[in-house]
Amino acid sequence: MTITREVVESDDATLIERSLNEPESFAVLFDRHAPLLHRYVTRRLGPGEAEDVVADTFLAAFQRRGDYDRGRPDARPWLYGIASNVIGKRRRTERSLYRAYIRSGVHPAEIPGSQVEDGVNTLAVNRPLARALLGLKRADRDVLLLVAWAELSYQEVADALAIPLGTVASRLNRARTQIRQALEQGE
């Protein structure tokens, strides 16, 4: 199938609907969202697992595309919701990443080269943050990081995780309190 300009410029819902008859259209959705989804997964799990998680996410999405709510032109909440489930199965990897960072101060996918002074300051903030993230419940961490790193709105997080808006707010509030306390306590 030739991917036409019309397909490339369609919104996500149109693409997904089109992919029911022309499965290759789904690759356009991948090209559109995979780079940032990969980044989000890399921040959470490190670079070793990111490609697998992205592939699993899109394969699961492809298989469930018949159920997609076509009233939602932006598929990011749907994709990040699926990714959250895939990440949830690798909790041990996520915890290991935070622990390794607390020990070494190095995230394996960060671009090195910032000035030493900046690096030290950053570390003084990031280490307590990593410790706080490690201590959060998985459900609270999902909500917090979908807002902070995936930049989803509260409503989009509710859609992604299939939870009420009020639950998003309460989980976010709890997680933020813990993060704030961790920052106040510092290293």
Next chain:
Amino acid sequence: MDELKTMWETVPPATPEDLAGARRRLLNGMHTRRRVVTAPRLLVAAGVAAVTAVTPLIAGTGTPAYAVTRSPDGTITMTVNELRDPTGLQAKLGEAGIKADVAFLAPNTRCADGRFSSVDAAYNGQPVTDPDELRSLMNEWRSPKVTRPISVREIQIFPEYIDPDETLVLEFREEDEGAEVSWRLGAWLAQAGTPVRPCTPIEDAG
């Protein structure tokens, strides 16, 4: 909470090279359904093929296109003499207590993917090429256990494998004239309470 937003923000978005493997997996996965469901289809076809040589599929005038009967052992026998009136067959199955969705397809076509969410990976699953693994999966999945061909025009249905409110999705496809079998059947279970979208026939050479 700006500190959290900027945490590890120098992690860059993935490049096409970073994503090449994942993209390839997705593209391969898009074409897995046919390979996976071939197995149950072939099993059905094999049963049908055994008597195809002696029994023509298309019945003469006056024979009903289909019939549904319940056996004393609780199983249901679906007789299909002619691939006509899928809605009527569906209604007959409904009267026998089977919530079903029936589609009849022309040769070399199939329903577009993603019509429903299946209870198992017999529909839309990952590719399986190892015969032992396939056999083991066939044992594990419920979808292949629900139907069994008993003659060229009769399929036995085992309601014990259908959970409440699940839909039995049946896709009959007529085969080309001269083919080894007259038609093939794909049979799967859609998850309880989930919709089954109408079949959109698309070209399928396989």
